[in-house]
Amino acid sequence: MAAVKTGLGTEKSSRLNRTSVLLLKCLGFIFAIFFFCEFLVYYLVIIQCHWPNPKTETIPNPTTPLKAIFLSDTHLLGEITGHWFDKLRREWQMERAYQSAIWLLQPDIVFILGDIFDEGKWSNSKAWENDVARFQAMFRHPPHTELLVVVGNHDIGFHYEMTVHKLNRFEKAFNLTSGKVVSRKGINFVLVNSVALEGDNCKICRAAEDQILEVSRQLSCSRMKNHPDSVKKCRNVLPVPPSAPILLQHYPLYRTSDSECTGEDAPSPEEKNLLFKEKYDVLSQYASQKLLRLIQPRLILSGHTHSACEVLHDNVPEISVPSFSWRNRNNPSFIMATITTEDFSLEKCFLPTENTVIRVYCVAAALLCICAVIYLLPLDFSKSFYTIKQKPV
């Protein structure tokens, strides 16, 4: 009986050892998968993106090209409609993607084309401050990288719910004034509050249109620098570099639908068939023509649709930048641009798809189950064998 007892003790301790080793291996495996899916994958995917070469490389240029990143529609969830897990997951994904991109690509400047927040149109002061603080932590950047934003309808509300207070708190939080020229390395960017281009003479709309007129004056003065009338006409106008501007806004310029959009992140066939509503999905025809005439841009970048598209307005390309949030897309992306005073080259950088990450988790869970079964089965067999052998005693 003593021999049987010792055998039982040895068997028990060997089983305990095997279970501990198995648990440790499982924990290590889970940690490795989690580290890969939640951290490493962003670096592995973004490292494959490269800055496009400038088209005018052969022309001697006194300044190096500007490296700019454009992203849009981050829609940070608020406290009213956002579920805590959805918020946690989406914000973690966007933070990791943004931080990996900043570290690997080292852009000079990043532009976010509106709808930064999902509930900026509703949130009270406390919720607003909380949202802004989370944004600043997620989109932190080194001092040599600049971050500029344009305002979207979810930040201050559609035209009918937009107020001076909401616009002021947005501009204060991001230290910006909409409707102005931002010049970097001789390149002009015009940042427009497209929500205010309703054309109904509301207080904010009037101010926005005045700002666009002033920007138009600055740009035409930059074009007529050596003109004899320039001194007289441009006396009180803030000078800007003589380079055709790039227009940045949240709403796209007027187009009937997204039927012409192509590419893997274009709208779905059902979405392509939907006709756009002026002043809601896109700017009105009138406002669009006015912007094209007054600003005379060489490139337009906009957000709002959450999908990719490229359209031409009198030979001026407009790029719809898809949403940066996995809440809105399975395959978010951002645009990388190498810009000179004369030209620009664009490249899209896709982020890890949600499906791939979920597939990795599923395969890992299946492997874990198979391994656990393989480890546990021999123990059960030996236990059954031992019980049968001991019965006659």
Ligand SMILES: [Zn+2]
């Ligand atoms: Zn929008």
